[in-house]
Structures are given as C-alpha cells and as structure tokens.
Amino acid sequence: MPKLITLVAIVCGFLLSSNPASADEPPERYRFLFHCDGETLFQLPAPPVKYGYIEKSMDEIASTGATTLVVSTHIGMVPIYPSEHSNQMGEKVQSNDRSRFKRDGTRLFGTLQRSGLNIEVLIKDGIDPLQWILTAARHRELETFLSFGLNNAQYGNDPFRYPNVLAISQYWREHRDLRLGTAGAPLPEILQEILGPSGRRHFAPALPVGLDFAKAEVRDRRLLEIDEILNRYDIDGLEINFHRYPMFFKPDEVADNLETMTGFMQEVRKRVDAAGQKHGHPIKLVGRVMPRPEYSKAIGLDVERWAREGLLDFIIVSHCGDNEFTLPIREYRQILPDGYPVYASIAFESKGEDYREIAAQLRDEQPDGIHLQNFHDTLDLRRRPDYKLAEEMGTVYKDVTSAPADPPTSDQGDNN
Structure with a gap:
C-alpha cells in the first residue's frame, strides 16, 4: 500500500505540473543554472525513497533563486531512467556482485550503491526517477534542462571492479571495436593541459576508452539515446556535456573530423527542434564546452561555427577539473556573435570563501549568468549543501550587463 500511495502521488503531481510554455519565463540572458548529478539526489535516503523527498530537494534548490535545474541523465554509463536501449545499474552483473549491491545499497549511506538501488526500486515500482525530479522542479517554476554526457567513460579504466561494475554500459562492454583505445594510454599534451591537474587524476585513466565518434555507429547510437530522452521528457533544454569525457576522436584524427562533429550536432539540433x-514549445540546445576556445577546437568542437549557425542556443564554459584559473569568457565572446549568451560554470569547492573568490573574479569576465556544478557534492563530505551560499553565488551575476567583446588584436589570431 505505501508503494501505491507513493506512485499515485507522483503521477498526480506529473499530471498537474505546469507546461514549460506557461511558466514564467526567466530573463533571456540571465540564468542561474543549478546542476545536479542524478546520483546525488538519491544517495541519502534508505530505499525506498518516500514521496516528498525529491519535492523537498527542489524546494531547497528553488530557494536559492536558481532559474534553471540541470540534471544529469546517467550515473557513470547507465541511465537513471527506464531505458529501452541501455541496462540499468547493477542489471548486467554477476550474482555475487548483484547480492552485494543490494546489501550495500541498503546499508551504506551516500554511496553509488545507495543511489543505484533507490533508482532500481523506483523503476520496478513503476516510477520514473527522472520524471519525478522534472515534475517537482516544474511545480517550483524552474526551467528544466537535462544534461547528457556525450562520451561518459567513467569507470571504464577498471570496469570489472566492484562497485564500478554496477555502472558500466553493456553496449560499451560489448563493443571494444568502437573504443578510441585502451585504458591508461598516454594522452597528447593538449589533452593533459585541458584536463588540468585534477582532471588528469580523475579522467585521464578512462579517457582513451571512450567511444570513437569518427565511427558512424557511435554517432547513431548517441542519436538513438538522445531521441529517447527527447521523446520521454517534456523539457525546456538539453545540455550536451562535452566534459563527460572530453575525447571524441583519436588525437591524430581530430582535425579531419571537425566536420564530422558539426554534422552530428546538426542532427542533434534537428531532433531537438522536432521534439x-x-x-508545443521551443527546446533549447546548449553545450558545456572547454575552458578556452582553443581547447574546444583541439578536441573537435567548432563552437564558433555552431553558435553562428544556430546549432547551440548558448554555451556554458567550464573547467574539466578544479577551478584552476578564471574562465576567459571574453575570449569566447571574441569569436561568437554579438549578444550570444555565455555562462560560466563553477566546479565544486569545499569552502565557501573559495566560491566567493572565484565568483568575484568571474564577474570581471561578465558572463550572462552562473552554472553551479555538482553543488551537492558536499554530501560526500557528510555535510548538507549550503543553499544560502548558492543563493549568494547566483546574486553575484544578476545585475551584470554583458559588454561586447574586445576586438582581437593582430597577435590574437582567430583563436583556432
């Protein structure tokens, strides 16, 4: 009976949710984008998650003054929604790992296992975890964006180790021939520079085992997954997260595949427009891109062209790892159309004073708003998120008026 009550409550909430087109539209340029990993929203409560838990989380996020909720669609390589094309967490594992997953998910607070088990229980009870989040967010008049990690190879460097094995895509496991290379392979200097010290620690080992976007089968697979998301969910925007993980072509094939990736993004745009x-309302397509324009180009992302051709409605400039330097928003403005919206992402910091220092420095770059990435990661430190601090971060940018880019000087070139 409690499960039935939960299901009825969530379904009723969905049916009563406001259409995105009827909600108060946030200002076209200013946005405060609050990003959540799907994992973190489900890693606290013991299974099963009770009705009201996600609603409370959305109340807290809305209290910050956020205009937009951005939710990741996957944990590692597997979705947090019932997919027709992918396995769920813990589904394709050996029986001993399966038993351990259930035991740990019940007992261990704040873990991958807890999140995965909560999501599994919800789906088995007929509840779509992602729809639950979106419905609760819309009731609080938040724009709803889904974030799709384009080449997420998380845990791919050690895919048989527990608990990594729980979040490995069966498609990825069965298609070694579609991968870029082998785990731990040396990375070119430009990729190491893009990742930075923290990114090299976290991303570098698995980066070479991502899928090779030079192969049509890989691109078709991703379009299939994007189609599923767009058909399942009535959202305000889709973020293509190029940071999960930022390698799409073999290093010596990047230049030859700029057109390939542009063609792929043209197909994504068509699908977003059709959705x-x-x-019954426009859906924005946005890209979370590398911290410098030349870094984006170096991995096959022709951001300038995509902006000028209208393939992306705006971009979010983001570090791959820690906040290692002030994001050069003005450098991006030099190559983008006048008035094109550019947002700055702040990666997770454990101290409030670090957030404040980064936000103050970014203000001088005059972004159109802020994107708080993985703000819930304080849960890994056994602390509740400081939502007052999040509100403060959003307020820093609310009255910033974007200035036109400084014209490039003769020695700046075209930022290619």
Missing part, C-alpha cells in the same frame, strides 16, 4: 514541435 519542441511535438511538445
């Missing part, structure tokens, strides 16, 4: 027609 907008289906749902």
Whole structure:
C-alpha cells in the first residue's frame, strides 16, 4: 500500500505540473543554472525513497533563486531512467556482485550503491526517477534542462571492479571495436593541459576508452539515446556535456573530423527542434564546452561555427577539473556573435570563501549568468549543501550587463 500511495502521488503531481510554455519565463540572458548529478539526489535516503523527498530537494534548490535545474541523465554509463536501449545499474552483473549491491545499497549511506538501488526500486515500482525530479522542479517554476554526457567513460579504466561494475554500459562492454583505445594510454599534451591537474587524476585513466565518434555507429547510437530522452521528457533544454569525457576522436584524427562533429550536432539540433514541435514549445540546445576556445577546437568542437549557425542556443564554459584559473569568457565572446549568451560554470569547492573568490573574479569576465556544478557534492563530505551560499553565488551575476567583446588584436589570431 505505501508503494501505491507513493506512485499515485507522483503521477498526480506529473499530471498537474505546469507546461514549460506557461511558466514564467526567466530573463533571456540571465540564468542561474543549478546542476545536479542524478546520483546525488538519491544517495541519502534508505530505499525506498518516500514521496516528498525529491519535492523537498527542489524546494531547497528553488530557494536559492536558481532559474534553471540541470540534471544529469546517467550515473557513470547507465541511465537513471527506464531505458529501452541501455541496462540499468547493477542489471548486467554477476550474482555475487548483484547480492552485494543490494546489501550495500541498503546499508551504506551516500554511496553509488545507495543511489543505484533507490533508482532500481523506483523503476520496478513503476516510477520514473527522472520524471519525478522534472515534475517537482516544474511545480517550483524552474526551467528544466537535462544534461547528457556525450562520451561518459567513467569507470571504464577498471570496469570489472566492484562497485564500478554496477555502472558500466553493456553496449560499451560489448563493443571494444568502437573504443578510441585502451585504458591508461598516454594522452597528447593538449589533452593533459585541458584536463588540468585534477582532471588528469580523475579522467585521464578512462579517457582513451571512450567511444570513437569518427565511427558512424557511435554517432547513431548517441542519436538513438538522445531521441529517447527527447521523446520521454517534456523539457525546456538539453545540455550536451562535452566534459563527460572530453575525447571524441583519436588525437591524430581530430582535425579531419571537425566536420564530422558539426554534422552530428546538426542532427542533434534537428531532433531537438522536432521534439519542441511535438511538445508545443521551443527546446533549447546548449553545450558545456572547454575552458578556452582553443581547447574546444583541439578536441573537435567548432563552437564558433555552431553558435553562428544556430546549432547551440548558448554555451556554458567550464573547467574539466578544479577551478584552476578564471574562465576567459571574453575570449569566447571574441569569436561568437554579438549578444550570444555565455555562462560560466563553477566546479565544486569545499569552502565557501573559495566560491566567493572565484565568483568575484568571474564577474570581471561578465558572463550572462552562473552554472553551479555538482553543488551537492558536499554530501560526500557528510555535510548538507549550503543553499544560502548558492543563493549568494547566483546574486553575484544578476545585475551584470554583458559588454561586447574586445576586438582581437593582430597577435590574437582567430583563436583556432
């Protein structure tokens, strides 16, 4: 009976949720984008998650003045929603790992296992975890964006180790021929520079085992997954997260595949526009791109062209790891159309004073708003998120008026 009550409550909430087109639209340029990993929203409560838990989380996020909720669609390589094309967490594992997953998910607070088990129980009870989040967010008049990690190879460097094995895609496991290379392979200097010290620690070992976007089968697979998301969910925007993980082509094939990736993004744009027609309102397509324009180009992302051709409605400039330097928003403005919206992402910091220092420095770059990445990661430190601090971060940018980019000097070139 409690499960039935939970299901009825969530379904009723969905049916009563406001359409995105009827909600108060946030200002076209200013946005305060609050990002959540799908994992972190489900790693606290013991299974099963009770109705009201996600609603409380959305109340807290809305209290910060955020305009937009951005939710990641996957944990590692597996989705947090019932997919027709992918295995769920813990589904394709050996029986001993399966038993351990259930035991640990019940007992261990704040873990991958807890999140995965909560999501599994919800799906088995007929509840879509992602829809639950989106419905609760919309009731609080938040824009709803889903973040799709384009080449997420997380745990791919050690895919048989527990608990990594729980979040490995069966498709990835079965298609070694579609991978870029082998785990731990040396990375070119430009990729090491893009990742930075913390990114090299966290991303570098698995980066070479991502899928090779030079192969049509890989691109078709991702379009299939994007189609599923756009058909399942009535959202305001889709973020293509190029940071999960930022390697799409073999290093010596990047230049030859700029057009390939642009063609892929053209297909994504078509699908987003078609979904907008289906749902009766425009859906924005945005990209979370590398911290410098030349870094984006170096991995096959022609951000300048995508902006000028209208393939992306705005970009979010983001570090791959820690906040190692002030994001050069003005450098991006030099190559983008006048008035094109550019947002700055702040990666997770454990101290409030570090957030404040970074935000103050970024203000001089005049972004159109802020993107707080993984703000819930304080849970890993056994602390509740400081939502007052998040509100403060959003307020820093609310009255910033974007200035036109300084014209490039003769020695700046075209930032290619």
